Amino acid sequence: MADEGDGTKGRTTRGQLNKTGSLTKKPRSKTEGAGPPKAGAFRQRKNIPPTQFRTFYDRGDLPIAVDNDVRGSKLRWRVEIEKLDFHHYLPLFFDGLRELKEPYATIARQGVHDMLHHGGPKILHVVPQLIIPIKMALETRIPAIMTRTLHAIQHLVLAAENVGEALVPYYRQILPVMNVFKNRNMNVGDDIDYSQQKRENIGDLIEETLQLLEREGGEDAFINIKYMVPTYESCILN
Numbered sequence: 673m674a675d676e677g678d679g680t681k682g683r684t685t686r687g688q689l690n691k692t693g694s695l696t697k698k699p700r701s702k703t704e705g706a707g708p709p710k711a712g713a714f715r716q717r718k719n720i721p722p723t724q725f726r727t728f729y730d731r732g733d734l735p736i737a738v739d740n741d742v743r744g745s746k747l748r749w750r751v752e753i754e755k756l757d758f759h760h761y762l763p764l765f766f767d768g769l770r771e772l773k774e775p776y777a778t779i780a781r782q783g784v785h786d787m788l789h790h791g792g793p794k795i796l797h798v799v800p801q802l803i804i805p806i807k808m809a810l811e812t813r814i815p816a817i818m819t820r821t822l823h824a825i826q827h828l829v830l831a832a833e834n835v836g837e838a839l840v841p842y843y844r845q846i847l848p849v850m851n852v853f854k855n856r857n858m859n860v861g862d863d864i865d866y867s868q869q870k871r872e873n874i875g876d877l878i879e880e881t882l883q884l885l886e887r888e889g890g891e892d893a894f895i896n897i898k899y900m901v902p903t904y905e906s907c908i909l910n
Contacts, residue, residue, distance in 0.1 A: 836888025
């Protein structure tokens with residue numbers, strides 16, 4: 673121990689005494705000084721649960737056929753879309769948005785947009801059943817899945833009257849992941865949406881989706897978006 677006159681009293685020294693009584697530097701551990709561990713907010717989720725969509729597709733229980741050509745898989749409906757039971761089939765196709773394997777991914781994406789295009793007033797009543805599939809897809813944190821899901825949300829909001837307002841009570845379920853990725857400048861690469869192929873930044877796509885939710889969500893939309901995504905600024909008030 674150092675005596676009182678050497679100036680070390682009252683100070684904590686990072687070291688240890690050797691056999692001669694002098695201080696030597698204490699070895700630094702591998703984890704010391706490395707900073708806090710990463711929270712893993714952006715980490716892609718593994719072991720994604722199998723989708724009901726895949727099960728129904730494999731059993732042949734969906735009213736569709738798949739035509740394959742040089743451009744890939746194309747969905748063909750065996751019945752008129754307007755006559756489908758939307759409470760049954762629309763949540764199933766939304767569930768398929770979590771698929772990465774083909775042809776499931778392409779068929780699910782095409783099916784979602786086909787049904788939204790032809791569903792009309794039927795869509796509004798199915799909104800509560802779509803929240804869990806949307807939430808599960810976003811929570812995978814996989815860019816390709818998030819991209820197609822954000823496109824589906826945008827189409828959903830515009831597909832029928834009052835859908836935007838019907839989504840407001842469910843912001844707590846669908847906005848947390850958007851809050852995490854909103855300012856994430858990450859190139860998601862080429863992801864084929866319903867009409868074309870284009871490159872997009874996932875942060876920009878989230879901003880676009882939030883603005884659409886605000887515009888179509890009625891007077892309570894902004895305050896509820898702001899609560900879940902504090903960095904969001906109104907596209908109407910500003």
